[in-house]
Amino acid sequence: MKPKFAWLASAVLIAVMLAGCASGGEAGQALPAALAASHVQQARAAVVPAGEPFDFEVDPETFALTLIKDGVREPASLPLPKTKVTNLVKTEDSVSWTYPGQMDISITKKSNYLDIQLKSAGAVKFQWPEVQSDSYTLPLGEGKQIPADDKDWQTFLNDQTYTFSESFSMDFFALNNQAFSMVYVVTNKYNDEVHFSAAPSLQFQFTHDFPTINPDKSYGFRLYVTGGDPQQIVLPYKNYVAENGGFVTLEQKAAQNPNIRKLYGAPQMYLWSGQLLTDDNVKWPKLRNVLTSRLGPWLVHLMAETADGSSELSQTLADISSQDYVDNYQKKVILNAINQALKMRDFYTADQFPNPGADAAALIQQGVENLSEEKLYDLNKLLLKNRLGDAVSDISEWGQSGSTGVIQDLHDSGIDKAWIGLPNWADGLMNPAMVDEAVKDGYLIAPYDSYHSIQEKADISWNTASFSDPTLYDKATVTRADGTKVAGFLGLGRKLNPALAMPSVKERTKGILQDGIGYNSWFVDCDSTGEIYDDYSADHPTTQAEDLKARLERLSYFANDQKMVVGSEGGNDYASGVIAFAEGIESPIIAWDDPDMRDNKDSQYYVGGYYAMSGIPERYGKSVPIKPLYAKVYTDPAYSLPLYKLVYNDSIITTNHWEWGSYKIKGEEANRMLYELLYNAPPLYHLDQAAWEAEKSSITGFLKVWSPLHQAAVTQEMTGFKILTDDKLVQSAQYGDDIRVIVNFSDHDVTVQGQNLKAKSAFILQDGQTVFFDAGANAALLK
Template identity: 70%
Template sequence: MYKMFVWLCTLCLISVAVTGCGYGVAGSAELPTSVVKASQQTAAITEPFDFEVDPETFALTIVKDGTRIPASVPLPKMEITNLVKKEDSVQWTYPGKVDVSIVRKSGYLDIQLVSAGAEQFAWPTVKADRYTLPIGEGKEIPANDADWRSFLNDQTYTWSESFSMDFFALNADPYSLVYVVTNKFNNEVHFDTTKSVQFQFKHEFPSINPDKSYGFRLYVTGSDPMEIVNPYKSYVTEKGDFVTLEEKAASNPNIQKLYGAPQVYLWSESILTDSDVKWPKIRTLMAGPFGSWLTKLLADTPDGSGELKDVLQQIAKQDYMDKYQKRIVLGAMNQALKMRNFYTPDMFPNPGESALELIKQGVSQLSEQKLYELNKLLLKSVLLDAATDLDDWGQADSTDVLDDMHSSGIDNAWIGLPNWADGLMNPQMVSEAVKNGYLIAPYDSYHSIQHDADISWNTASFPDPTLYEEATITKKDGTKVAGFLGRGRKLNPTLAMPSVQQRVSGILQDGIGFNSWFVDCDATGEIYDDYSPAHPTTQSQDLAARLQRLSYFAGEKGMVVGSEGGNDYASGTIAFAHGIESPIIAWGDPDMRENQDSPYYVGGYYAAEGIPERYGKSVPIKPLYHKVYTDPAYSLPLYKLVYNDSIITTNHWEWGSYKIKGEEDERMLYELLYNAPPLYHLDRASWEQDKASIVDFLKVWSPFHRQAVTREMSNFSILTDDRLVQSAQYGDDLKVIANFSDQDVTVDSEVIPAKSAVIHEDGKRLIFNAANNAKMLSE
């Protein structure tokens, strides 16, 4: 039976027993009816335990089978008041700071801290041999590892942004202590690696937030990853926050098009391409009034017209155009096609009947799609036979690529466009993607806002001129939160919904065939308290507005919705996410972000044509980053163990499947083991270059994903001491074993070839060799 509370005055120590089986004799009671179904797995693996707590130092110790496991490092001794001990609880107050309550529940401790005057409070500080942390997909971090100590040294992580799920675990074989964080807002984790990795959890109590509490559930489990995540999965289910993909697909069957689908960003921003023009005639045309007019038109744009002016001067002295000159001229015309002041009667005296019909409607009143239609007609009226038929413009780099993907056996794919304008400029491409059975989505964002509208950054431009001053986020010190890359400001999502609806209605009003939508930032956990006197907003309200926005796309607009990151608060709403499997790597390293002479430089965001280097350039990463970001020895599928059949997660678009030079094979094995879609950046050139590799891999990955994605990840095991041979099971009978090492390995009498994945299903054995991108089927 439970031990009674024992009050030891000399130690200021309180001791109580907790069991995962209910009150009374261990195993004699059931969980409360309301949570039995949600917590069956947790009840089976949660360990009964005792605990001791010293209120003066808030040192919490778990006692299990005679072993004492520290759950927190002692704080400096503090005065306590209001100490109350009952059969199932203990509580006390640190005067002027916080009220503390620890309550014995079925299978866990319920720990609550409420401000009694504190603006912030730091607890717990934890120290363990190893940590299991939901950083991205998941990591197991040895506390004494020199590289992890270097990487985490003096780092402070925002909880809601840096941790994909709301728990952390301290590993002390054979048991783990699992903290479930019950208030995700206003928390930071600070790492101290002076002697070994340890960290401090700190909560702020904002003045604008009436909720002055934070807390945890503390469980004792085994040290297997599945045992560690099960209490959290049961907690999510208990709250009603777990929604399967099949449940989402019941409302929107298009979600099933994600099954077996690679995620592809298609770069076809230019509607007028090299193959669409006849350069000798273009050179003659640009030497006349049209070239001068185009230069003047672009003079007031952010990119200006300096390069175009120089090029026109050069070609006036030549009887040819080189590659650079062609690129500048094409870029100028494609940029001009997006401008609302493109039309002038003097330049386009004979626009044609279709153009005249649009002009009569009033150019300023045209939708964005109709504006692009008009501008293409106008340009064609000037280019005449210097360009191909208008229906052919841009299709070689877009529609033709999609058709070739489909004819190559890629039945399902998610196609992302870097900008919605790419689709509105080329609706034929969007229609063809849908015809092929693909999902196609624009990239969209409501995170940053610019003071002045800018067609080169249209996601940060809004028609409402009051938003910049009246709807942006203010810090506690009264300054504004800067926008992406320090430009502009961050938009308060609670005030953005009318602008969201206005933008989306404008994009869709002419029937563009988008059937998916990608919303940047809303699932990253980058959320804010807004101290603006006119619209104070808590992080909780900020997040709720983001979820409302995602629900608007998923519900009212019927889109298959994805977002950046994929932190699990959005898992009930979105169907896919970019960033859980590979986040942005080393954002602050100047060798990767600033030093263009560095071999590690990832490239810039802009390209005049094709894929920008930031996304398409293959680069190595430093050994430290390989270890902490991609080394399979430290990776765990914590997110997949909870959410495999709820949300489809892949790499961040800056770190697609081919981005890291030398790790292409490992990424393919990872994508099979973790059931994660490959993410590619494609234009016509890259598709032709990588087509064979992509198609061969998808012949294995796609059918596997279709089977695995609607099942739970039911088991995960590390099979070798070097941790480079791992297995994952999906449901009852689908299993994959991945060997990341360079040597053949025998596991349970089965040979797993080097750099290979072995898939077991229905008595059949499929071997995929990543190094050769080849498969072999055997019984």
């Protein structure tokens, strides 16, 4: 079963596609030299000492570890079954021993932590520590505070096994008891799993595997004692990252690429404009006549090679041949086929287009097989216009109202900064005027790109999983220890080994950019999710550490060689030194394995399919409720903590996963706005022309408050976080010395510092002024 908090992504197996994964410099380790040289590596100094003084006791035969502070004893690990010990050596500050044929263990007391080292002496895996506490502070996404006796969390986590590198956004976990907290900093993130059980209360076991292909047979921890405040809990890890040169601020990144500052105060918006020829561009009576001649059968032939197939189009053409009209559904089928055909390299044949026109003929003369992707689209547009004549408008008008027109209206509505994501790079190559408009208006605009999955045969309906090198599928995909291949996303194809992918990355990127498309940002799926692999292929064995290093080098290629503002899915912090933004930390994929949400189309919780002939697929645009259990563990602010922000607020911008944008969860719209203010996180919207018109008032109303706050706070450290009421629903966050946000997630008014704070509202104290925002009223604009 997949981990419920693994940052699994999603794919649309169509030309406008967000594909994904089931689940840099390394946090706590220096960036690889090739990456470090490209950044200003001025690691943040560990100014505030982390941790408090304590003593320890350990029973080597059971590895039961106890920490002692001010006379109070707390178990840091539960006892293992009693095992024979050899080579036992004790000094004043250290203990070491051997489990014969299994493990060598050493524990050394440093000034403010225990240095715990575990090395295989024959074991293929080892389980330690097993922990039990009153509550847990875990960096699941942004962060969670989980009571051990909470029945809902017990139900949710019981018998779940999480891959540590994937499900934990930072490399630590904390145990909280009444007297003090204990923070484990994990010094080897690879090949680790965390397994939860719930009897009699919530506890978990940490297990490390020792793969045969990995010469490093060790793992370890630093163990600190802290207070229970989240700032105290994250401080050891924050210092550990800085100590090892793994911290790069946004401003340091912006010194290399000033466009990064365009993210400050910028919402994130996916623009669904993949259809170039739209209903607005067509005179249907004339088009119907053209389609029933030679063009219609040619489109049927072309569609037979796609995932959609040709049967629906064939039936539609047969139907309209006996009608004197074209209904709305038939229009969608026809436009979908035309827009897919426009992307095909075999759209042109001399038989189909004997008189293509002078401009098209000039491109044909170069050899259709030699044309760049953008020039191919230019050719196909010319051919289509030549065939359709005045049945369609001029090419310069195709698709502009839902693309360039929306972007212009965003800017005219007062949105000065935005990150615009296109679900596929082809959207921009088909419509470069849209990209030019975004750049002119001061926005960042990025294609979605992915190198995680590979298909055996290239397919325009999943172009991110298609590569020109035919040898990759057999010779560069990930093999398990048993010799089987790791399947690609949704079980299709295979997983591509990133250590062998860089030539294809460069080839694809060169092909996309060669005609000067104005992309100034790039979104790379999966590379910061922590879904990494050991590859046991005999001719290219690759460890998880090597897999991750290759992903970081890929991200660095876009950031440094291509000078793009780079983002990635997830945002696990090993990538924080390279990327500028990440999608998934603030709201992950919810309940990936629940059939009511993923498979049962009759369920009220069904999140929708990936496919849409036009506009926003339901998977991204449909608002749905979530089950009470998921509402509690994923969205209830009483259990959320800004652990990631307390470390990385001024290093990386984090937002929701694209499947769970700001308006996705029905009834949570106001809470999401409050969360985005409190946590300094950009809202994420899915827009087409219809959605923009419906959501415009709510979006612009929120951004008038959110954007100036984010622009000021994003270059500051998060310096404080407080829970102000017993129900934990009134909270405050501080950024730097002068910015404070207070939110009331509850359904009733409260008094804060002598002022009434309405239900579902926020105070922002900034530059000596107080701004009030009523999220409930703003969310009501969506109704």
